[in-house]
Amino acid sequence: MSEQVLSEQVLSEQVVSEHGVTGVAAEDGVPQGEQLALAGLPAPRRRRPRTAGPVVAAATRAVARVHVDVVPAHLDRTFEYVVPQSMDDDARPGCRVKVRFAGREVDGYLLERTDEPEHDGELAPLRRVVSPVAVLAPEVLRLARAVADRYAGTLGDVLRLAVPPRHARVEAEMIAVGAAGQEPAGRARPGGPGGPAGPDPVPDPVPTGRDHVPTGRDPAPGPSAWAALRGGRAFLDHLAAGRSPRAVWTALPGPPGQDWPAAVAEAVAATTRSGRGSVVVVPDARDLDRLAAALTAGGVPPWAPGADGGFVRLEADAGPAPRYRAFLAALTGSAQVVVGTRAAAWAPVADLGLVVCWDDADDLHSEPRSPYPHVREVLVARAEQAGCAALLGGHTRTTEAQQLVDLTWARPLQPERSVVRERTARVRALTSVELAREGAAAAARLPAPAWRTARDALASGPVLVQVPRAGYLPVVACARCRAVARCRACSGPLALGAADAVPQCTWCGTLAGAWRCTECGSTALRSVRVGSDRTAEELGRAFPGVPVRVSGAGSATGVLARVESRPALVVATPGAEPVAEGGYAAALLLDAAVSTARASLRVGEEALHRWMTAAALVRPASAGGTVVLVGDAAPAPTQALVRWDPVGFAERELAERRSLDLPPAVRVAAVTGTRDAVTAFLARVRVPAGGTVLGPVAVDAPETAGAPGSLDSPVRALVRVPLAAGGELAATLAASASVRSARREGGTVRVQVDPKEML
The missing domain is CATH 3.40.50.300 (P-loop containing nucleotide triphosphate hydrolases)
Incomplete structure (x- = not known):
């Protein structure tokens, strides 16, 4: 056994001995500490659990294995307690309990009850059963354990996501009507009584044009x-x-x-x-x-x-x-x-x-x-x-x-x-090539073809205008030298919340009323990015008499759910587009270049998702629906939108990532934190065969103290392994996190399997 594993085991045993309970850690399916019997020999005599105090244990299954809700990663296992006779009826597998742990009373879940303990010493009794309702179902427990193992997390973290907090009044009401405190009623499966049926593939497609013969299983009358x-x-x-x-x-x-x-x-x-x-x-x-x-x-x-x-x-x-x-x-x-x-x-x-x-x-x-x-x-x-x-x-x-x-x-x-052609709107991309004939007007944020499309569509219904940024002017720059205006306190970008507002830092919130450019000394500002509020203001001047509504988390009206079918301009940020009765007559997708300009592995995928989500709310081309994409965005997502071909885009994107060993063709974990902590963490990670460690390198984190390159500045390392070794990678990351927790190492470390970004 390696020195690392021995150190972790000794630390865990020290913690367990202090608490008066024992951990049940499995290795190759056999709990550690279990005495195995040779074939042919009589089974060991049943042992009664010894309690720490005058507690009468339950007559049967007196040992409760409990998951204790504690944070340290090295305590991510079950612990044994004695079930007092007074709690015998209420202490059911899956119920909430209170136990004594490390000198204080903590929450936990009773996972199972057994007759014999794994620990030879005294066991502490359960403090109390919070509720007899078994809120942690066995299938949810198995799922939570699988998810924790996949993401190198702990069972406690996952259970906090899976089981909602208890509400005593609601629980009493449900028990009163007979809807809680009992086992779920099973329903017969058509596939037979022998448990869940295995997955079946989707059958061959029904040939188009063939009449469907109605059966007793038809979902509903009418078109499907x-x-x-x-x-x-x-x-x-x-x-x-x-x-x-x-x-x-x-x-x-x-x-x-x-x-x-x-x-x-x-x-x-x-x-x-x-x-x-x-x-x-x-x-x-x-x-x-x-x-x-x-x-x-x-x-x-x-x-x-x-x-x-x-x-x-x-x-x-x-x-x-x-x-x-x-x-x-x-x-x-x-x-x-x-x-x-x-x-x-x-x-x-x-x-x-x-x-x-x-x-x-x-x-x-x-x-x-x-x-x-x-x-x-x-x-x-x-x-x-x-x-x-x-x-x-x-x-x-x-x-x-x-x-x-x-x-x-x-x-x-x-x-x-x-x-696809019958159900979708007509899509037109107004790139610089398309707008070359417009001359100087091609540089306008709302070119003439887009303005004409909106004007014509307003005669028959509402028009959706999607803007990638919220606010008024989210980014401003020097009007003379065009350098981005930054805060003197934290170097964050400045923004304007209204036409007459004082510039304010978007990172720390500091007002910059006396701002002066550090490059040329000018005090004048110009817009670099235009938000939804400024866009609504400009559209109101361009279309006088037309109602303009703004939908977004930061707008005065919030996120709108629906709008009426009467003519109106609806300005929305991505994800906040309301549904229009009868569909939008047209949609303008502004600032397309902004959506694909940043450095990101998923920039094209995310841009296409935003555009198509908005375009799906527009009437079909047969009803006059039109979508106009304004700006020089990346060619691949632009063409996928024009052709309405998300499947082809996903196929090409996946093929490119496989050739470059990028997710999801490989499994990647990001380890972020202070440099010393990340270095010590990675030193214990056993990278599976075929894997590589990239970094650590400094990352931008304006909210973290410390100048770039200092010991407390954040760094990030990427561990990349083949897809088949994903489970092995998660296991070694979890083991390193367990050792770090047991040793109480300093610094900060954040482990994220399958991070959204790796660029």
């Missing part, structure tokens, strides 16, 4: 939202028959009843008819509202207390009480369908048959808390464990989803080109 996709109806038939297809779905714009909420509702309804549950995760509350309306229209009603079946909404914005009520409804099997944002991916749905992730390219699906899992990866792991169907959908296709298709884990669901 899946009829325009190759293999779409076959996918629904498999769900209704109780099978488990996996698909990556490229959605098209469509009227109500044929848009993406209606398609998801049909898939959920088909799964419900097979007697199974569903989990659907969407980026934000606006998408959730649209999906809830489609589910209600599709025959899946909202769940109500005391009812059996229907869907619940699991979202943090709803507040603690509604969120916990929805969680308990899913836990006990009262609600068969759970829809929501990130937290819904962990919902304990009984007899799970389908998991859906809509728009996996949206940044909101990335968890900002450790260990930073992505909803797509959580649902993929859940589909693997449960053997259920999986559907990853969006108007664009991410490279991660394309890789699942290339690995044959999922089959593609995408429309024919004739259907």
